[in-house]
Amino acid sequence: MRLRLRAGAPAPVAAAAALVMVLAGACSGDEDVRPVGTVKAASTLGPGEGALALVTLPGYLENGGSDPRVDWVTPFQERTGCKVSWKVAKDSQEMADLLQNPSRRYDGVSAPPEVAGRLIAGDHVAPVNPDLVEGYKKLEPRLRNLLKRDDKVYGVPYVWGSNLIMYDTRAVAGAPTGRSALFDPAQAKRYSSRLIMRDSPLSIAEAALYLRGEDRKLKITDPYALTRKQLDAAAKVLAAQRPHVRAYWETPADAVSAFAGGDAVLGQVWPYQVDVLTRAGKPVQGVVPSGGVTGWMNAWMIGARGQHPSCMYQWLQWTASPDVQQQVAEWSGVAPANPQACTGDRLRAAFCSAYRVGDRDYLDKVIFAYAPSRICGGGQREDAERDCTDYAEWTQAWIKATKS
Incomplete structure (x- = not known):
């Protein structure tokens, strides 16, 4: 709809601001x-x-x-x-x-x-x-x-937004509580060819959070700051999951269509898909996964x-x-x-x-994504004892595990 402007309300833009371009050192001439x-x-x-x-x-x-x-x-x-x-x-x-x-x-x-x-x-x-x-x-x-x-x-x-697990209440026996429903081989096999995942290298973090609870020896703390060993372990989980995945969705509408048509019954989604399908009367529910929700x-x-x-x-x-x-x-x-x-x-x-707007208790618990970097924590904190993998390495791992 057209932007609603209230009578008497001040213009959102009252003044302009200029960016001061300052060159350090000599100018390149171009x-x-x-x-x-x-x-x-x-x-x-x-x-x-x-x-x-x-x-x-x-x-x-x-x-x-x-x-x-x-x-x-x-x-x-x-x-x-x-x-x-x-x-x-x-x-x-x-x-x-x-x-x-x-x-x-x-x-x-x-x-x-x-x-x-x-x-x-x-x-x-x-x-x-x-x-x-x-x-x-x-x-x-x-x-x-x-x-x-x-x-x-x-x-x-x-x-x-945040990353949830959504399931079809008619097809999935019992509400999933964590990422084991997606990544544990025995559980994923139950719904083989009816799982969906977001098509993004950042989805590696979901597998990393699953491993954080399943394999404590890996010592995963931050799912977006993974060592080579941790990244390889997460990629292995994704490769094992791949035969059971119906589709890796690129646009939110792709995930909606998969559930609406019955092709998918369980998967990684955003609140958007839960909201749209629920309002359409589809038997789905969204779950905040245990072990930490990413966003x-x-x-x-x-x-x-x-x-x-x-x-x-x-x-x-x-x-x-x-x-x-x-x-x-x-x-x-x-x-x-x-x-x-x-x-x-x-x-x-x-x-x-539905979208948790204004829910600061929820917001404070969300593990927000950032671009993985060789500097653990994306430069936001020091971790001198570890060398992490960057986004290019995540992209390569994602392609190898889900597409090649």
Whole structure:
């Protein structure tokens, strides 16, 4: 639906913010291929530049083209004068490639965790000054802390979700309680060819959490910080599971279709699939797995080589506002980062409950994904006794275990 603006309400974007580009050392002489790692957070406000170039994944940016009722781009353009253009990346790898390309000058990206960490590590995104983002402090505190590095903020939370286990109550005998239902060979065999898993290297973390309880000798603590031995063990679990997997879903709709058509009866999903199928009267239930629930967050980040920093800051403020958050959540089937999207007449109470919006006890327990790094913990904490595997190694392990 069209963005609802209340009479008398202040504009979500009251002022623009400028990004101060500071080069450390001598300039290369080519502004289009300036070195990364030299951009500081904005410190002053400035006028918009009239344009904005973004990168996003499907469904996270709408201008009414998919549905005339769903449009949070046109009102932004009308209010700010910043004309938005965007590139829809087909997957997270293409998104990372676009932002890492030194000849590209994107102003911002709505990055999932496997992209965000790599962009920060490669200095392809600039720090954010949260004081210049109106509404930033209204976003969930746990989410705001996920992209902090050395007291610098590198992203503004956009949406989030968690990974659940869903089952068909008619076909599955007894509610599954943990990941053994998916990964234990004897249990997975019961529903062979009717299991589904998300098609992502980050799903390796699900197998790692299963092993954390099954094989204590592996000493797995953080499922996103795995040594070579731990990664190999998780990949072995996935390879053993593979003959029983009906499909590895890429889009949320794929998982919905599999359950709706009876092809799947048990699998890894998001709250979206549980919500959609439950409202459609399908006999499914979602389960928060024992042993720790994993999750993910998409955040808007500022491109280090962007040409329209003031418009980008206005976009950060706009997308953090409750009305925009309401639209994004409903359209994409995700939890809004701003719990105020569940106030007033915005999101339905049932939606907010299903997606755990505002449930800080739940949020505090979620193990949020980040890009695996050779530095254990993705650089968020020190672990000098271990060397971990990075996202490229996870990708290779995932392909070998599930596709080759």
